[in-house]
Amino acid sequence: MSFYEAGLLASPAAFVAALLIGLSFGFWLERAGFGSARKLAGIFYLRDFAVVQVMFTAVVTGLVGLWALEAAGVATPASLHRIDTNLAAQLAGGAIFGAGFVIGGWCPGTALVGAASGKLDALAFLLSAGVGSLAYALAHGALAPIEALGACGVVTLPELLGISAGVLTTALFVVALALFAGIARLERRRRMEVLR
Amino acid sequence: MERKPYWNPYVAGVGIGLTMLLAFVVLGTGLGASGAIARGAAAVAHAAAPEALEHNAYTGPWFEGGSPLAYYLVFMAVGVLAGGFLSAALAGRLGIAVERGPRLGASARLGLALLGGLLAGFASRLAGGCTSGVALTGMSAWVPGGWVFLVAMFAAGFAFAPLVRKEWTS
Numbered sequence: 564m565s566f567y568e569a570g571l572l573a574s575p576a577a578f579v580a581a582l583l584i585g586l587s588f589g590f591w592l593e594r595a596g597f598g599s600a601r602k603l604a605g606i607f608y609l610r611d612f613a614v615v616q617v618m619f620t621a622v623v624t625g626l627v628g629l630w631a632l633e634a635a636g637v638a639t640p641a642s643l644h645r646i647d648t649n650l651a652a653q654l655a656g657g658a659i660f661g662a663g664f665v666i667g668g669w670c671p672g673t674a675l676v677g678a679a680s681g682k683l684d685a686l687a688f689l690l691s692a693g694v695g696s697l698a699y700a701l702a703h704g705a706l707a708p709i710e711a712l713g714a715c716g717v718v719t720l721p722e723l724l725g726i727s728a729g730v731l732t733t734a735l736f737v738v739a740l741a742l743f744a745g746i747a748r749l750e751r752r753r754r755m756e757v758l759r
Numbered sequence: 760m761e762r763k764p765y766w767n768p769y770v771a772g773v774g775i776g777l778t779m780l781l782a783f784v785v786l787g788t789g790l791g792a793s794g795a796i797a798r799g800a801a802a803v804a805h806a807a808a809p810e811a812l813e814h815n816a817y818t819g820p821w822f823e824g825g826s827p828l829a830y831y832l833v834f835m836a837v838g839v840l841a842g843g844f845l846s847a848a849l850a851g852r853l854g855i856a857v858e859r860g861p862r863l864g865a866s867a868r869l870g871l872a873l874l875g876g877l878l879a880g881f882a883s884r885l886a887g888g889c890t891s892g893v894a895l896t897g898m899s900a901w902v903p904g905g906w907v908f909l910v911a912m913f914a915a916g917f918a919f920a921p922l923v924r925k926e927w928t929s
Binding site: 565566567568572573577578579580581582583584585586587588589590591592593594595596598599600601602604605606607608610612613616617618619620621622623624625626628629632637638642643644645646647648649650652653654655656657658659660661662663664665666667668669670671672673674675676677678679680681682683684685687688689690691692693694695696697698699700701703704706710715717718719720721723728731743758759 | 764765766768769770771772773774775776777778779780781782783784785786787788789790792793796797799800801803804815816817818824829830831832834835836837838839840841842843844845846847850852853854855856857858859860868869871872873874875876877878879880881882883884885886887888889890891892893894895896897898899900901902903904905906907908909910911912913914915916917918919920922923924926927928
């Protein structure tokens with residue numbers, strides 16, 4: 564039973580678990596090179612594909628793992644809290660976020676890693692991300708009508724498309740492998756020098 | 760200490776994926792980062808304007824149980840800071856720097872980092888999370904909103920990239 568299912572997400576034990584999970588997350592992000600804004604921004608100039616390679620590998624690992632956990636009954640709709648889908652908010656939010664990502668060179672998680680390794684630009688990004696969050700809080704009421712557009716609650720793509728999670732996950736696995744092979748070809752052909 | 764190269768991106772991707780699965784099973788949520796930043800900012804602002812934060816429809820509930828920092832994502836963010844520091848220290852990658860391309864000054868870079876942070880902070884609240892909580896976690900649980908966020912993020916990232924080319928490339 565997860566802390567969420569037990570209603571204990573705000574307990575000291577859950578805080579310790581979250582801290583340890585964060586420790587692992589931060590470690591792997593830094594190992595990937597995501598404590599470097601230049602490496603992260605490289606994806607937007609097709610000079611460094613690490614962002615896509617790492618993200619899609621993590622997502623495929625997550626999808627396959629979760630599919631197995633659900634098949635084994637370890638993860639259930641009651642034990643795992645899925646975030647709501649709000650199409651307009653996530654479309655607009657994603658777009659503004661993407662602009663912020665390439666202009667600022669960071670996203671929130673990687674900026675924590677960058678700041679921890681001494682990057683002052685990451686610290687600046689984090690401070691103003693805090694200001695941006697508060698700006699949202701002020702605009703929250705006014706934005707409510709926009710956020711209501713395409714608000715679907717908790718849904719999943721397999722439900723929505725009527726395709727089983729196993730089939731969809733297998734399909735994405737194949738797409739990801741093709742993507743990785745394409746990246747490898749491009750890197751060879753351009754003799755690309757990624758940031759190491 | 761000599762600076763070591765980054766690890767293979769596919770190895771790091773599996774590491775992050777397994778970490779996320781651990782969060783799915785143990786916490787029953789996923790990974791997240793922006794929520795902690797928003798709560799940290801709310802806690803700081805609260806010292807200056809307690810009423811405004813407590814009566815705000817969005818931040819108000821965070822103060823009902825006491826401190827907005829008593830939240831699992833805040834502890835996860837502390838862990839991310841510690842894990843990032845540990846990895847950078849072990850690989851000889853610690854050092855005070857303002858990272859940028861060779862054609863841009865440090866103060867201009869810091870200004871753009873501030874602008875980017877402002878946009879990303881606002882957008883994270885609008886979307887209900889960031890690359891970690893909406894994109895990575897949502898996509899891995901087949902949440903359509905996570906995939907929509909990812910597509911919009913990359914589309915805008917590529918659209919805005921030419922405007923800030925000088926920030927990153929030689």
